[in-house]
Amino acid sequence: MYGFENITANNGWAMAFVGATIVFLGLVVLSFVIAQIHKILNLWDKKDDWAARRKGAQPDPKAQPHAGPVYRERRLPNVDELVIIYRPLIERLTQPFELVQLYELSNQMELPHPNLSINRLREANILLAQGDGKFTWNR
């Protein structure tokens, strides 16, 4: 048998169409998948950053009770401003207190320059040393 008759008799048209479609779709899927590989790998590499950022964005439950004045300015305030800022923190401490406690509290409140600020308050005799490593608030 020859010609179109032979093609039709042996299902040639269907074989050619189905075969061409399958190979085309197969390679389209493969190309789509390999196009995604580097994107998935990028996401995978960034997953630790995301987890850290997400963890950092959640409010710390311990910090909730210490709601108070928080300032974002990078300059060191003067003594009067520091008194206003640190008074709410002192009120949360039992006097006399250790400077470490005040330092931790100011860190929780994300106050900038806590060392410099506490040092300035000490120099201005706002924070008075009791001689046993503890301090009292002099205002």
Next chain:
Amino acid sequence: MLDLLYQFLSNTGYFLADYRHVIMLIVGCVFLYLGTAKKFEPLLLVPIGFGILVGNIPFFKGFGLGIYEPNSVLHYLYFGVTTGVYPSIVFLGLGAMTDFSSLLAQPKLMLLGAAAQMGIYFTLLGALFMGFLPKEAAAIAIIGGADGPTSIFLTAKLAPHLIGPIAIAAYSYMALIPVIQPPIMKLLTTKQERLIRMPEPREVSRKEKIIFPIAGVLLCCFLAPTALPLLGMLFLGNFLKECGVVDRLAKTAQSAIIDTATIFLGFTVGCSTQADVFLTPKSLGIFFLGSIAFSIATGSGVIFAKIMNLFLKKKMNPLLGAAGVSAVPGSAREVHLMGLKEDPNNFLLMHGMACNSSGVIGSAICAGILWSFFI
């Protein structure tokens, strides 16, 4: 004494030879000439050409000498062809030698590899039209993939009696890429299209290269499990290369193993072209269909690239479509050379290799699909 001398002379090849042997010996010499003097695919044409010479030395049948005689040495060597062992081993080495970076960087070029497979299906219709049986037609059609090992593999499974002519046709056309492809590429593209420059491919990470063979083997072999012997080995070879922990195995696969398989494959395929088996009208038909298949594959790749350009913001060079056939790296080299002819600073080799490697995958899938139609 004269009787003894006459008996000896009557057993010599000179006495037994006829015009068919002479023709095939000339063909063998042409292959050797093309391989050595013209350097057309010498790794293939030299063992095949020499095999044609060896296979066409006339001898007395029944002494266990010929490749088609059971228990002959050549028959045992030929076992690797008829069972599809050599093509699988060649694919292992091919995978270990192939860098899929350019394909991973530009996955859309894989579509050109798919488009170039259309030659296979047009040839399937053509072979049926000419009166070949369905299994024979499928085996002939795979020549359009321009992949020697894949052609041999599928023919061994579907039409083992045609291995000789199909293998010779496939390898001949692969070797004749510099002659066949450039006119088709030139005919189907304009100068402006040939001048299109491709963007620099992005850098591909090692992780991507490691994941690709795993994703590839899973996707392709789930789709066409019959392509497992080829694609499984191809992706295994590539994984050996990319994983970086079995360098010894990768180096052996890309040198000693593939070289050994290529020698035996080429030589035994050459030997299988025994004149009495090879020189038939069917072989002529196969050669004719092979040239059609190869031309259509080249043309359909180029035309599909032009169709893609209708939808792409950043146009691609349609010459790359011609590299969608799986003749690695011959067709990519031709595309590159044609690009350079138009613009000495237009380097298309890496992009061509991307299409080429997708063509290898595509033709192996096609072989699997065609085989599965007859299971």
